[in-house]
Amino acid sequence: MGQQEKVATSLAGAVSEEISASLAPVDAELERRYPGDPGTRQPVHTVYVPGDAFTADTLRSWGDQALALLDEHAPDAASFAAVLGLPGELAEPVHSRVRAKLEREPVEDLRVDFEDGYGPRPDAEEDETAARAARLIAEAYANGTAAPYMGIRVKCMEAAVRDRGIRTLDVFLTGLMAAGGLPEGLVLTLPKVTYPEQVGAFVRLLEAFEKAHGLDAGRLGFEIQIETSQAILATDGTATVARMIQAAEGRATGLHYGTFDYSACLGVSAAHQASDHPAADHAKAVMQVAAAGTGVRVSDGSTNVLPVGPTAKVHDAWRLHYGLTRRALARAYYQGWDMHPGHLPTRYAAVFAFYRAGFEQAAARLARYANRAGGDVMDEPATAKALSGYLLRGLDCGALDLPEVARLTGLTRTDLEGFASPRRGDLTASGQ
Numbered sequence: 001m002g003q004q005e006k007v008a009t010s011l012a013g014a015v016s017e018e019i020s021a022s023l024a025p026v027d028a029e030l031e032r033r034y035p036g037d038p039g040t041r042q043p044v045h046t047v048y049v050p051g052d053a054f055t056a057d058t059l060r061s062w063g064d065q066a067l068a069l070l071d072e073h074a075p076d077a078a079s080f081a082a083v084l085g086l087p088g089e090l091a092e093p094v095h096s097r098v099r100a101k102l103e104r105e106p107v108e109d110l111r112v113d114f115e116d117g118y119g120p121r122p123d124a125e126e127d128e129t130a131a132r133a134a135r136l137i138a139e140a141y142a143n144g145t146a147a148p149y150m151g152i153r154v155k156c157m158e159a160a161v162r163d164r165g166i167r168t169l170d171v172f173l174t175g176l177m178a179a180g181g182l183p184e185g186l187v188l189t190l191p192k193v194t195y196p197e198q199v200g201a202f203v204r205l206l207e208a209f210e211k212a213h214g215l216d217a218g219r220l221g222f223e224i225q226i227e228t229s230q231a232i233l234a235t236d237g238t239a240t241v242a243r244m245i246q247a248a249e250g251r252a253t254g255l256h257y258g259t260f261d262y263s264a265c266l267g268v269s270a271a272h273q274a275s276d277h278p279a280a281d282h283a284k285a286v287m288q289v290a291a292a293g294t295g296v297r298v299s300d301g302s303t304n305v306l307p308v309g310p311t312a313k314v315h316d317a318w319r320l321h322y323g324l325t326r327r328a329l330a331r332a333y334y335q336g337w338d339m340h341p342g343h344l345p346t347r348y349a350a351v352f353a354f355y356r357a358g359f360e361q362a363a364a365r366l367a368r369y370a371n372r373a374g375g376d377v378m379d380e381p382a383t384a385k386a387l388s389g390y391l392l393r394g395l396d397c398g399a400l401d402l403p404e405v406a407r408l409t410g411l412t413r414t415d416l417e418g419f420a421s422p423r424r425g426d427l428t429a430s431g432q
Helices: 011-035 058-073 078-083 088-104 123-143 163-176 198-211 239-249 259-265 278-293 311-330 343-370 381-397 402-408 412-421 424-428
Strands: 045-050 110-111 151-154 187-191 222-226 252-257 296-301 336-338
Touching: 058 088, 058 311, 058 343, 078 088, 078 311, 078 343, 088 222, 088 343, 110 187, 123 151, 123 163, 151 163, 187 198, 187 259, 198 222, 198 239, 222 239, 239 252, 239 278, 259 278, 278 296, 296 402, 311 336, 311 343, 336 343, 343 381, 343 402, 381 402, 381 412, 402 412
Parallel strands: 045 110, 045 336, 110 151, 151 187, 187 222, 222 252, 252 296
Antiparallel strands: none
16 A cells, blocks of 8 residues: 555635535526436337328238338348348348337327328317327227327417317317326327427416316426427527427427428428438437437438339338438437338338447447446446447337347346436536
């Protein structure tokens, strides 16, 4: 043992106490505005189905149609891998997991659409459709056939359709309450938001419903769709989307990018409206920064190129969708929209390939960090958070299995969740 160092200080304890007292409001603000990720499962996609097209067998029908497309246009692992350019070692695990997913859980998140996909209808017809959607969703949760997340997208809060959107939401939620209550996986989507005040108005609407039914305050959350330039940049130069998150008063669960409405708003011609356009990248980057740390998740948009027709056209559409999905995942957009059953095979192929391709490296890095072992990369708490989050997302969607994750990391799911959701001080105390 070497000589013990003498420790001396110059500042009185009162200095630290004074500084802590002065920063107490900031500490509270950080906790309130940046609570971190909620730690719940995030679906890899959202499927939109028009209100009048939604039936009790919609989920199973989408899975069956997707499987039929695979059987017709890529019947085995080798042919599917050849279409998408999958490396040989991923061909069989991805193909088998895609088929299993389509058989077991073809849709992770479904939104019954009463906006663009439904359009203007007579009031009596929309009332009836909203009531039917509530009944079918309640029945699906009751009999175990529901997707993990289900809900509706109502019309926006603009003057022309505001009353109709409010009534549809009321009919739908009231129907769910009459059928036994709000399901845990319920999701509401507010489209075409341009001003934070519209978000605030939607909050007041949800508050009124909660009070009317004696629900806990804050029980109802909602997603905000970013579909206009005004939702990204306000007239005063501030980031509108950040103000929308604040206006939601803790109820915002997601920000969803609307590929085609946003592109059209900026004057992008139809042939170039896509989720990888520079204008789309800018919007999503602003959304991502505004949402970081708030617990609000960001979702990419969709492609309108459908895998239909002869095999060559289906393959072209599959390659496009697969490439866009892998691109989004690399940019930390872990969710997107799917508009057709034919998008499901490539959604899951892209997601499964993304997690399986990086699985062993991520598991090894996290194991070294957890065991304080050396290596060629010096990781820190924030990186451990990212590594465990990556593995958890892979587990949630079915890309990875817990036994293989445990085998390579030596960690349980509870351990992973602990690394993925550290306390704020645990990340900052390292000084990195």
